[in-house]
Every structure is written in structure tokens, then in C-alpha cells.
Amino acid sequence: MGDLFGTDGIRGVANQYPLDCETALKAGRAIAAFFNEKNKRTGRYLIGYDTRVSGSMLASAVAAGICSMGSDVWMAGIIPTPGVACLTAQGTFDAGIVVSASHNPYTDNGIKLFNGDGFKLSDKDEHTIEASILESRPLYEKSMAIQKTGTIQWLESALDEYSQFLRNCLATGYSLNGLKLVVDCSNGAASTIAPKLFQDLGAEVISLFSEPDGVNINADCGSQHPETLAACVVAEGANIGLAFDGDADRLIVVDEKGEILSGDRIMAICARWMQERGTLKKSMVVSTVMSNMGFDVALKEMGIDLKKTGVGDRYVMAEMVKSGAVLGGEDSGHLIFLDQHTTGDGMLAALNVLAAMRASKKTLSELAAVMTVYPQCLINVDVRSKPALDSLDALTRAIEDAEKQLGDNGRVLVRYSGTQPQCRVMVEGSTQEITEALCQKLADVVAQQLR
The missing domain is CATH 3.40.120.10 (Alpha-D-Glucose-1,6-Bisphosphate, subunit A, domain 3)
Structure with missing residues (x-):
């Protein structure tokens, strides 16, 4: 991605570039300009945010930028990200914006975008918006000529509407009694x-x-x-x-x-449940390269095909749409049920897991036995820059040595985080001792090269 957008929107420290108010306002202008031009109308936009202290500040800045382009904004207030996605699609909004840094600490924040259909944007569309943020003068001059600015209204029913959406996804008679x-x-x-x-x-x-x-x-x-x-x-x-x-x-x-139980084991449970009731279309699941090797083995034993993508739930979603799969996700816990929603949704995933438990009349530990987890070690190394990893000779040699030692009983994955200044080092192996030792050795090499 470019200077601003990572694997899941724009991320950074709140009140510092690019998550300062000035850039957030420019982002609002760029978002409105992009969708107004794309849809050939003055658009309607929905904005939600999480509970960070900086959320309302940045959401207001984005809203101001949108209004300066003559478009109207509806504020959903504090609401889960998947709630913004579903309400955007249901409410005939041109786009949905979420101010959130997901699992990061409160000092961070971010800006995530959804199309009017509730799906995340493509790399191409994000690049277009990013270019307008970085070269903001033309849109600023355009906004100065707009006399009829947009307005900001509150969508008071946002949480109730999202809750009803989740209920509508449930089978008749669904109960957690x-x-x-x-x-x-x-x-x-x-x-x-x-x-x-x-x-x-x-x-x-x-x-x-x-x-x-x-x-x-x-x-x-x-x-x-x-x-x-x-x-x-x-x-x-x-x-x-x-x-x-x-x-x-x-x-x-x-x-x-x-x-x-991490995302892979949750997906394995849901995959078997969906396969048994005939709802796992194409008998296929989509995950990322970060999935545990045990997940591959479990699906193979169930006769389910597995497709893998790069890291990021929107890449999982893109492959699901392309291949016709209805279940996909990441080991980190992003779980997508495409026959029910257009994005990863924690509460919807929970409702599906609970449905699998009720239908099977088994405990969760019994259901989780469908997958054996390979020993895995993940170390996040803080880095100052992100040069191409294959340009680091010492790291390349260390990875080759580790892969030789693991053979067919493990794997190595080294990649940069798309949302933080970190390099992620992941190793899977036959024993926890070997896995942790190799992972630490590689992490030390990364630290020597990039800190």
C-alpha cells in the first residue's frame, strides 16, 4: 500500500500525522469527492467510532471534511465496525467510515472505509483517495466554492438497527436458554x-x-x-x-x-457444522498464510478445500467473492460468514459458534477436537523502517537455515505488519521447544537489521 493506507485503513497515533485533525478533515474531503464522483451525486455518509477518547474528535474532523464538499453525514456514535458496514448497505449510504484502531491501544486510532454495499474498498480505490489526501489543495479550493455545505445528523437508532440485523441472521427459534x-x-x-x-x-x-x-x-x-x-x-x-x-x-x-481457541479453531468448528447441514458452499474455506498448519490438516480430513490469501480480512473477502466461498477468516479472529454479512463480525461469529454447540449437543472442547494445533511462536519486532525483506541477506540466510531444520514438519513466515511499525516473525514446528528457539533466533536477526 501507499503512505497512508495499510492492510486495514489508515492507522497511527491519535493527534499525530496522519491521525491528526487536519489530515482527518482532508480524508473526509477526499472520501466525499471520490464517492460523489463515482456515484454522480451528492452523497450520504455514515460515520461510527469505538470508545477511544480520540474517537469523537477524529470522527468530527472527517465529518467536517465531508460536509465541506456539500455532502451530508449521519453519525452512528459508538458502534462496532461491522455495524457500520451493515447499516451503510441497508441505509442507502454512499459509504461508511469507521474511526477505530481495532485491537491497538487507546493512543492509536484509524480510519476504515466501506463501500455503499458494505464491502471494504479495493486497493485501487484506496490509492485514489490517498492521492487526494496527500495532494489536498485542489479539493480545498473546490470546497471554497461550495455555499450549500452538508449537515451532520445523528442516527439515534444505529445500535438497535444493528442488533436487529444480527437477529435476522438467526434461524427461526434460535435460543440460548x-x-x-x-x-x-x-x-x-x-x-x-x-x-x-x-x-x-x-x-x-x-x-x-x-x-x-x-x-x-x-x-x-x-x-x-x-x-x-x-x-x-x-x-x-x-x-x-x-x-x-x-x-x-x-x-x-x-x-x-x-x-x-483462536480463529482457526473457530473456523474449523463452523466449517464442520456448515458442511454437515449442507450450507458450506463449494465445500471451501478461505484463510490467510498465517493460519496454523493444523487448520490445513483438519480441513483436508473433512474433505474441505482451503484457499489462502495474504494477510488482511479484505483480501480474504475478495477471494471468497471470487471463488464463491461463504466461510473465511484469519487466525486473529476476523471471521466472515458471507451468506450473512459483508465483513468480519465478532458477534455474528459468536452466534454461529453457539448455534453449532446447540445443534451438536456437544461442549465446545469436544467440538474443538476437530483440529490439532501445531506448536507456533509469533514474535513482533519493532522496526524503524520497512525495506524489502529479501534485500536483507542475513535474514534471508537465517530463514533458509530455519526452513532446512524444520523440513516438512513446519514453516517460517516473516512479514511486516500493515497497521503497526513492526515485523512479525512466525514459526511452526513439531515441538514447542524447536519452534520457540527458531522464532527467537529469527527475531534477533530482524532486530539487528531493522532497529
Whole structure:
């Protein structure tokens, strides 16, 4: 991607370039100009944000930029990212904008975009918008000639409409009666809506980390830090624990024994359930190169084809649309049910996992046995720059040595983060000891080369 857009929108430290108010306003102008031209009309735009203290500030700046181009904005307030996607498509908006940095700490923020159909933008469209942000003078001059500016209104019913959308995805008679859930809302956008949704469906709900204060989002909680959730599930004798991230587009679950299940194992459970009831179209699942080798093996044993993409849920989505698959996602917890939604949705994924449990009459740990996880180690190394990895001779040699040592019983993946100044080093192997040793060795080489 270019200077601004990464694998999931624009990311950075809030109140610093490119997540400062001035750039956010330019982004609003560029977004409105792009979609107004594309759709040949003065557009309507929906904006939502998560619970970060900087959310309303940046959302207001984006909204001001859109209004300066003569277009109207509806503010959805604090709402999960997938809620903006579905409301954008349902409400005849030209685009949806989410101000969020997902699972990152509160000091970060970001700008994510959805087309009017609820799907994320292509690289090409993001490049076009990015060019207008970086060369902002023409749009600024164009806006000065606009006398009839747009207005900002509040969509008061946003959370209710999104909750109803989720309910509409459920089978007739869907009920969670008799189930005890622990729900970790990560002090994020799910804090208001998630506990109530599961309670209304009949579950007994214990809510964790559902009191956002602007700075506690993702802080030692949520999908990135489910340890407290796991302990609570065991202590409370719950059937399952659900962990969302700050904008609730990710899901990590905990079984009744306290074991943490990442996205691959959740997908494996749902793939078998969907295959058994004949809803896994093309008998295919799409994931990324970060998926565990055990996921490949599990799907092969079930007779399900697996396609892999680069890292990023929108690349998974693009392949799903191309190939006709209806289930896909990432090990990080982005899970896409394309026959129900246009983007990854943590709460929707949770509802599907719970449906699989009820239909099978099995515990989550029994369902999770469908996949054996290969030992994996992931180390994130902070970097100052991101030169082409294949230009680093010492790293190239280290990767080759590690791959020779692993043979057919493991793999190595080294890649830059698309949302943070980090290089991710991932190794899978036959034993945890070998895996961790090789991963640390490679991470040390990356640190020597790029810090």
C-alpha cells in the first residue's frame, strides 16, 4: 500500500500525522469527492467510532471534511465496525467510515472505509483517495466554492438497527436458554450491545470489561488478552467465553475448560457444522498464510478445500467473492460468514459458534477436537523502517537455515505488519521447544537489521 493506507485503513497515533485533525478533515474531503464522483451525486455518509477518547474528535474532523464538499453525514456514535458496514448497505449510504484502531491501544486510532454495499474498498480505490489526501489543495479550493455545505445528523437508532440485523441472521427459534456465557467486551464498541444481545436470546451472561472510559480499550482484555476471561469461565462454570476486540470485528473464544481457541479453531468448528447441514458452499474455506498448519490438516480430513490469501480480512473477502466461498477468516479472529454479512463480525461469529454447540449437543472442547494445533511462536519486532525483506541477506540466510531444520514438519513466515511499525516473525514446528528457539533466533536477526 501507499503512505497512508495499510492492510486495514489508515492507522497511527491519535493527534499525530496522519491521525491528526487536519489530515482527518482532508480524508473526509477526499472520501466525499471520490464517492460523489463515482456515484454522480451528492452523497450520504455514515460515520461510527469505538470508545477511544480520540474517537469523537477524529470522527468530527472527517465529518467536517465531508460536509465541506456539500455532502451530508449521519453519525452512528459508538458502534462496532461491522455495524457500520451493515447499516451503510441497508441505509442507502454512499459509504461508511469507521474511526477505530481495532485491537491497538487507546493512543492509536484509524480510519476504515466501506463501500455503499458494505464491502471494504479495493486497493485501487484506496490509492485514489490517498492521492487526494496527500495532494489536498485542489479539493480545498473546490470546497471554497461550495455555499450549500452538508449537515451532520445523528442516527439515534444505529445500535438497535444493528442488533436487529444480527437477529435476522438467526434461524427461526434460535435460543440460548440454558447456556452460561462470559463476555469480554474489551471496554470497546461491544460494551453496550453484546451483553444485552446474548441476554435477550436467553443466555445467562457475565459481562467483563464493559465499562469504557476512553483509555481502557483493549487494556489487558479482549481478544488480544483473554487470560482473565479464561479464568472467569472456569471459576463461574460457564459453557463458553467470548472475547471481542475494541471495534468488535474479531472473536476469540474460550471453552468450558478454560482453553483459548483462536480463529482457526473457530473456523474449523463452523466449517464442520456448515458442511454437515449442507450450507458450506463449494465445500471451501478461505484463510490467510498465517493460519496454523493444523487448520490445513483438519480441513483436508473433512474433505474441505482451503484457499489462502495474504494477510488482511479484505483480501480474504475478495477471494471468497471470487471463488464463491461463504466461510473465511484469519487466525486473529476476523471471521466472515458471507451468506450473512459483508465483513468480519465478532458477534455474528459468536452466534454461529453457539448455534453449532446447540445443534451438536456437544461442549465446545469436544467440538474443538476437530483440529490439532501445531506448536507456533509469533514474535513482533519493532522496526524503524520497512525495506524489502529479501534485500536483507542475513535474514534471508537465517530463514533458509530455519526452513532446512524444520523440513516438512513446519514453516517460517516473516512479514511486516500493515497497521503497526513492526515485523512479525512466525514459526511452526513439531515441538514447542524447536519452534520457540527458531522464532527467537529469527527475531534477533530482524532486530539487528531493522532497529
